[in-house]
Structures are given as structure tokens and as C-alpha cells.
Amino acid sequence: MKKFMKRIIKKLSILFAVGYTTVDELKKHGATVGENCYLYTNKIDLPHAHLIQIGNHVTISDARLLAHDASTKRALGYTRVGRIVIGDNVFIGAGALVLPNVAIGNDVVIGAGAVVASDIPSNSVAVGSPAKVICTYESFIEKNIELMKSGKVYDTHYSQKSSEDIRKMQDDLMDGGIGFDI
Template sequence: MRIKDKIIDRIREILTGGANIEKLKKRGLKVGNNLWLGYGVSIDWTFCELITIGNNCTITSKVHILAHDASTKKHLGYTKIGRVNIGDNVFIGVSTIILPNVQIGDNSIIASGSVVTRNVPMNEVWGGNPAKKICSLDEYLNKHSSQSVITQEDWADENRRKNIIDSWEKNNSEMKYIE
């Protein structure tokens, strides 16, 4: 491939929103089945062979997964690298940053805007900067299981959607949306 074509491909990747999983897999990224990636996900291109993503994971928009830390390069002459292992059935919220040497356990949820600097055990919900445990997965699911349910049909119908919005304004509560 000519250099001009490589540059055009790279610009296209950037403009269309980030990680090209197929290219990263060819470079060594390990990915399970049924991965959903949002817009603008960035996966460490240089050290992608140190990253593993399990089955049935959702990685939402603008998430950064890093397997290196170059903060030591200028002063000490080296870059730190480390593995990142994301387990099965993990949800990672918008604009999260995952740093090197981190394992995220199966069935865990990482809240939007988190900076994950240490291991997350399985079946836990973590968030913040630096990320810390918020609650267990069971506690989180129990808390959210009693909310009102909205279907696609409800939201698609203009009158029902207006009633839903009015209800929110009166009750100031969360609702569930089922696709």
C-alpha cells in the first residue's frame, strides 16, 4: 500500500470515529464475541497485543484503553507498559479512560467519565476519578429494577412521548427504555 493510501486510510479512521477492530486484531488485540463499540473509541494502537476484551462487552463512545504510560519517557528514558484485561459482560460508560495494568472483572459496570487505575473485581459497579467501588452489581440492579418501563412504541408515539416527558417533570424520576 502506498504511503498516500495509508495516510488517507488513517484520516478516514479518525473522521469516522476511532478504533478499527479488524486492524487491531491483526496487530494482536484479543477480542471475544459480540463486542459493541461506540463512536470514537480509542484502543492503544502501539501496544494493542497487551489488551484483551471478553465476550458480550459494551464499550461506549469516547472510551480510551491504554496499555502504555509515557509519563516517564522524558525524565527516565522509558515508557511503562502493562496488560489490560476486560472480562465478559462488561459495560464501560462514555469517556472512560482505562490505564495499563488493569483487570476489569466479569459482569462489571464502569460509570461514564471514570479513570480506571486499578483492578475492578467481578460483579461490581465502579466510577469516579480515580474509579472506586460504588456498589455491587446486585445492589445496582435491584435499585434500578423498579423503574417505569418505556418501550420503543411508547417513545415513537408523539402523544405518549409527551405524556412521558410530562410525567418526568412532575415526578423527577428515572425510567427504563426497552428496545
């Protein structure tokens, strides 16, 4: 009986994609995931993970990837499905949603809360709902390099910060402005 219940719970958690998704879980469910990928508190469509391809050097931060759209299920008896292809060197911000049949190119930043309903070309920064390209990745990085030159840069990883480091960061950024942390 115990084994049977464990199997049911496992199947239900896969069916409803309960919990956060790890790289190992994605691969186990058929997704292709490149090297040096980080998934932070994400909800990714495990039942359709075989339709998801993630390149190298990708960070997905508290986002959702949906390779299916069940809006047609009641009327048609079928759910629409489509691939999600994410290129190399991509960052997907917190609260973003990537919908089925979308390709995100290489060297891309998807802003927090963006809804990606159509392809995003390489060398882009896209934000909003629906996600729209606002600048090139290259210009985004150049702008932030300039900000680093005049801003505050903190060289201690957050997990290694002392209370003094934390206080200094709080004081430095109290009146606004931007800083850069490892």
C-alpha cells in the same frame, strides 16, 4: 504518489489512533475481543491493541483504553506499557479512562467519567477518579429491578420511536424520576 500518500495517512492514523475504534480494527491490531461486544465512539490505543483483551458481552461507551503511559518517555527514553484485561458482562460508561496494567473482572459496571488505575474485582460497580467500588453488581441490578417496578418503562427501541412515543417520554420524565428504555 497517491498510493504513497495513502500509506502515510494510514500509518499516521494508526500511530496517533485517530478516529473511533471498531471491534474489527481492534482485532486487526492484535486485541482479543469476545462475542457480543459493542464499542460506541471509543478511542482505544491501537498501537498497543495487542495488550488488550476484552471478554464476551461487553459494552464500552465513549471511553478510552490506554495500554501505554508515555509520562516516562522523555526521562527514560521508554514508554510504560501494560495489559488491559476486561472480563465478561462489563459496561464501561461514557468518558471513562482505563489505564495500563488493569484487570476488570466479570459482571462489572464502570461509571461515566471513572478513571480506572487499578484492578476492579468481579461483581462490582465502580465510579470516580480514581475508580472505587461502591456496591456489588448484583445489588445494583436488584435496585434497578425495583425501580423498574415503580418507574416508567418504554418498550420501543429509540430508533423506532414515533413522535408520540418521544413526547410521552418527555412528559413522563419532565418532573424528574427515572425511566427505562430498550
